[in-house]
Amino acid sequence: MSEKEDKVPRRFFLEVFGKVAVVVALFAEAFGALKAFIPQVLYEPPSKFKIGKPDDFPEGITFLPEHKLYIFRSGRGFHVVSAICTHLKCVTDWNSSQREFYCSCHGSVFSENGANAEGPAPRPLSWHPLSFAPDGNFVVDTGKKVERYYKFTI
Amino acid sequence: MKERLLLLWRNLTWTWAPDSNRQASEAVVKNFWLHWFPSRISLRGLGWGFSFWLGTISACLFVILALTGLLLLFVYIPSIRDAYWSMKDIDNVVVFGWLLRSQHRWAAQLMVAVVFFHLVRVFFTAAYRDQRVWNWYIGIALFVLTIFLSFSGYVLPWDQLAYWALTIATGIAAELPFFGEDIRFALLGGNILGQSSLIRFFVLHNFFLPALVVILFALHMWRIRKDGGLACMDRLIHETKSKKIPVSPTKTYSLLGVTEGTTIQAATTEILDESNSVRTSPNLTRRIALVLLVTTIATLVLALAFPVGLEEPANPAVTPIPAKAPWYFLWLQELTAITTIKIGGKSISGGLIGGIIIPGILGLLAVVWPFLDRSPKEAIGVWFHKTRNTQNIVFTIICLAVISLIIIGVYMRGPYWKFYWPWQSWPEMPTLF
Numbered sequence: 001m002s003e004k005e006d007k008v009p010r011r012f013f014l015e016v017f018g019k020v021a022v023v024v025a026l027f028a029e030a031f032g033a034l035k036a037f038i039p040q041v042l043y044e045p046p047s048k049f050k051i052g053k054p055d056d057f058p059e060g061i062t063f064l065p066e067h068k069l070y071i072f073r074s075g076r077g078f079h080v081v082s083a084i085c086t087h088l089k090c091v092t093d094w095n096s097s098q099r100e101f102y103c104s105c106h107g108s109v110f111s112e113n114g115a116n117a118e119g120p121a122p123r124p125l126s127w128h129p130l131s132f133a134p135d136g137n138f139v140v141d142t143g144k145k146v147e148r149y150y151k152f153t154i
Numbered sequence: 155m156k157e158r159l160l161l162l163w164r165n166l167t168w169t170w171a172p173d174s175n176r177q178a179s180e181a182v183v184k185n186f187w188l189h190w191f192p193s194r195i196s197l198r199g200l201g202w203g204f205s206f207w208l209g210t211i212s213a214c215l216f217v218i219l220a221l222t223g224l225l226l227l228f229v230y231i232p233s234i235r236d237a238y239w240s241m242k243d244i245d246n247v248v249v250f251g252w253l254l255r256s257q258h259r260w261a262a263q264l265m266v267a268v269v270f271f272h273l274v275r276v277f278f279t280a281a282y283r284d285q286r287v288w289n290w291y292i293g294i295a296l297f298v299l300t301i302f303l304s305f306s307g308y309v310l311p312w313d314q315l316a317y318w319a320l321t322i323a324t325g326i327a328a329e330l331p332f333f334g335e336d337i338r339f340a341l342l343g344g345n346i347l348g349q350s351s352l353i354r355f356f357v358l359h360n361f362f363l364p365a366l367v368v369i370l371f372a373l374h375m376w377r378i379r380k381d382g383g384l385a386c387m388d389r390l391i392h393e394t395k396s397k398k399i400p401v402s403p404t405k406t407y408s409l410l411g412v413t414e415g416t417t418i419q420a421a422t423t424e425i426l427d428e429s430n431s432v433r434t435s436p437n438l439t440r441r442i443a444l445v446l447l448v449t450t451i452a453t454l455v456l457a458l459a460f461p462v463g464l465e466e467p468a469n470p471a472v473t474p475i476p477a478k479a480p481w482y483f484l485w486l487q488e489l490t491a492i493t494t495i496k497i498g499g500k501s502i503s504g505g506l507i508g509g510i511i512i513p514g515i516l517g518l519l520a521v522v523w524p525f526l527d528r529s530p531k532e533a534i535g536v537w538f539h540k541t542r543n544t545q546n547i548v549f550t551i552i553c554l555a556v557i558s559l560i561i562i563g564v565y566m567r568g569p570y571w572k573f574y575w576p577w578q579s580w581p582e583m584p585t586l587f
Binding site for chain 2: 042043066086087090102105122123
């Protein structure tokens, strides 16, 4: 192979390689920089927490504002329904005379079991599982959902 | 000494009262602050009645917002624990702090309205056609930035309005298919609204978005020059072309002879003479100063007459009844509340349809409209040209729909977003504070 034939492809290769390298490096840099927006550690309250002992909850519905949860009790059966509206995440209010949940933001209405009855909410309210901690407190896991009509019986 | 002082005064003010045409154009060309203006300005462009100076008013409002905002930055603390109380300090302790904040808030609300009316003016005068299409796009980007600036601004007080507006807005972002939850997570810096959310919106509001506005504003102004001035100039060129000796095809008036033929700019400078134009300095500069003055007075009077309030501190457990966004977002809030549809057993959330798809369609319409517009060139720079009746009606209907939704949202929505006529009273609502 003569020297002349060899020169052109090498130059071409180096040129393309150099351009590709610059583009790849810029994307890698941008990717790394944008990654800074995604938190790696969250200083948030855990999604699994204790809410108190069974005797803390009277018959009927108890609202826990700090957790945005409704605790339902009927005799020995308990279940937990989230107060967060499935439309745009506002907190719903329990209306004891109508026995319905009302969302103040856009007027969604949910029935007592969490089903979306009226308004813009596209899904029923979430139900979360209950369990017992060794010290006798209820533990709610808001990271998990359970089927409607789930009941935790003590 | 007296002569030296006189000379200094003359050097500082020569742009304001030039003695000759040459001095007048040098006053513009040689002055850094004025070099983005042409040396002569057409009487039509200078008139109050063509553009209503809405773009200039928006720019003046931006200047007022930047200055009042800069001062507020010195006394505001971007922390979820202290933000609300630093706002209380601004309102009650900082000398004239309430006035600064009220003026800032009023200017922000006016800017949303004025930028919107500027867009309406550009539409009705067909000023988005041909070469001006890029400025139309830059203008739309500036309109969107104005809305985002306004939104990120009212997050900062960290009161109930801020908290629930951010909840709803990021709830809408989360409705986006596939990446929705990730976008919400990145915007908030977590799963719940907290310190990292506040600092994100603080930086967006105080650096990122204003910097983008400044850059796009510069481009917007530069393009006006390159496009030959306001759209009414196209009419002037069209009307005077026949009377004038045509420009030599080899002579260029721009780009130092690099291009061949003539540009729109050259055509513009060719037709401007004593009969249809005046010197920019002091005619245009004086009017801009006047507009700035009137805009400042307007925001100041509004701030004095109606100082803005603050809601209760942010309470994550209690949503206010009703929780309403500021008026310019109520059409979106109304849309998200009424557009949930059920197809078979599945529901599609109004958050997606009213919050993302409908505004997306409106944005897309704005982008493709210049290409759908089939009206003749004579329509450019004329208010309500008769060949544009159909599209003007369609555009008016869209604008009126948005305005009606805002009116419904402001005056006819009560607790739980139920419909009430303005004369009907709302039922008593329990407050949990």
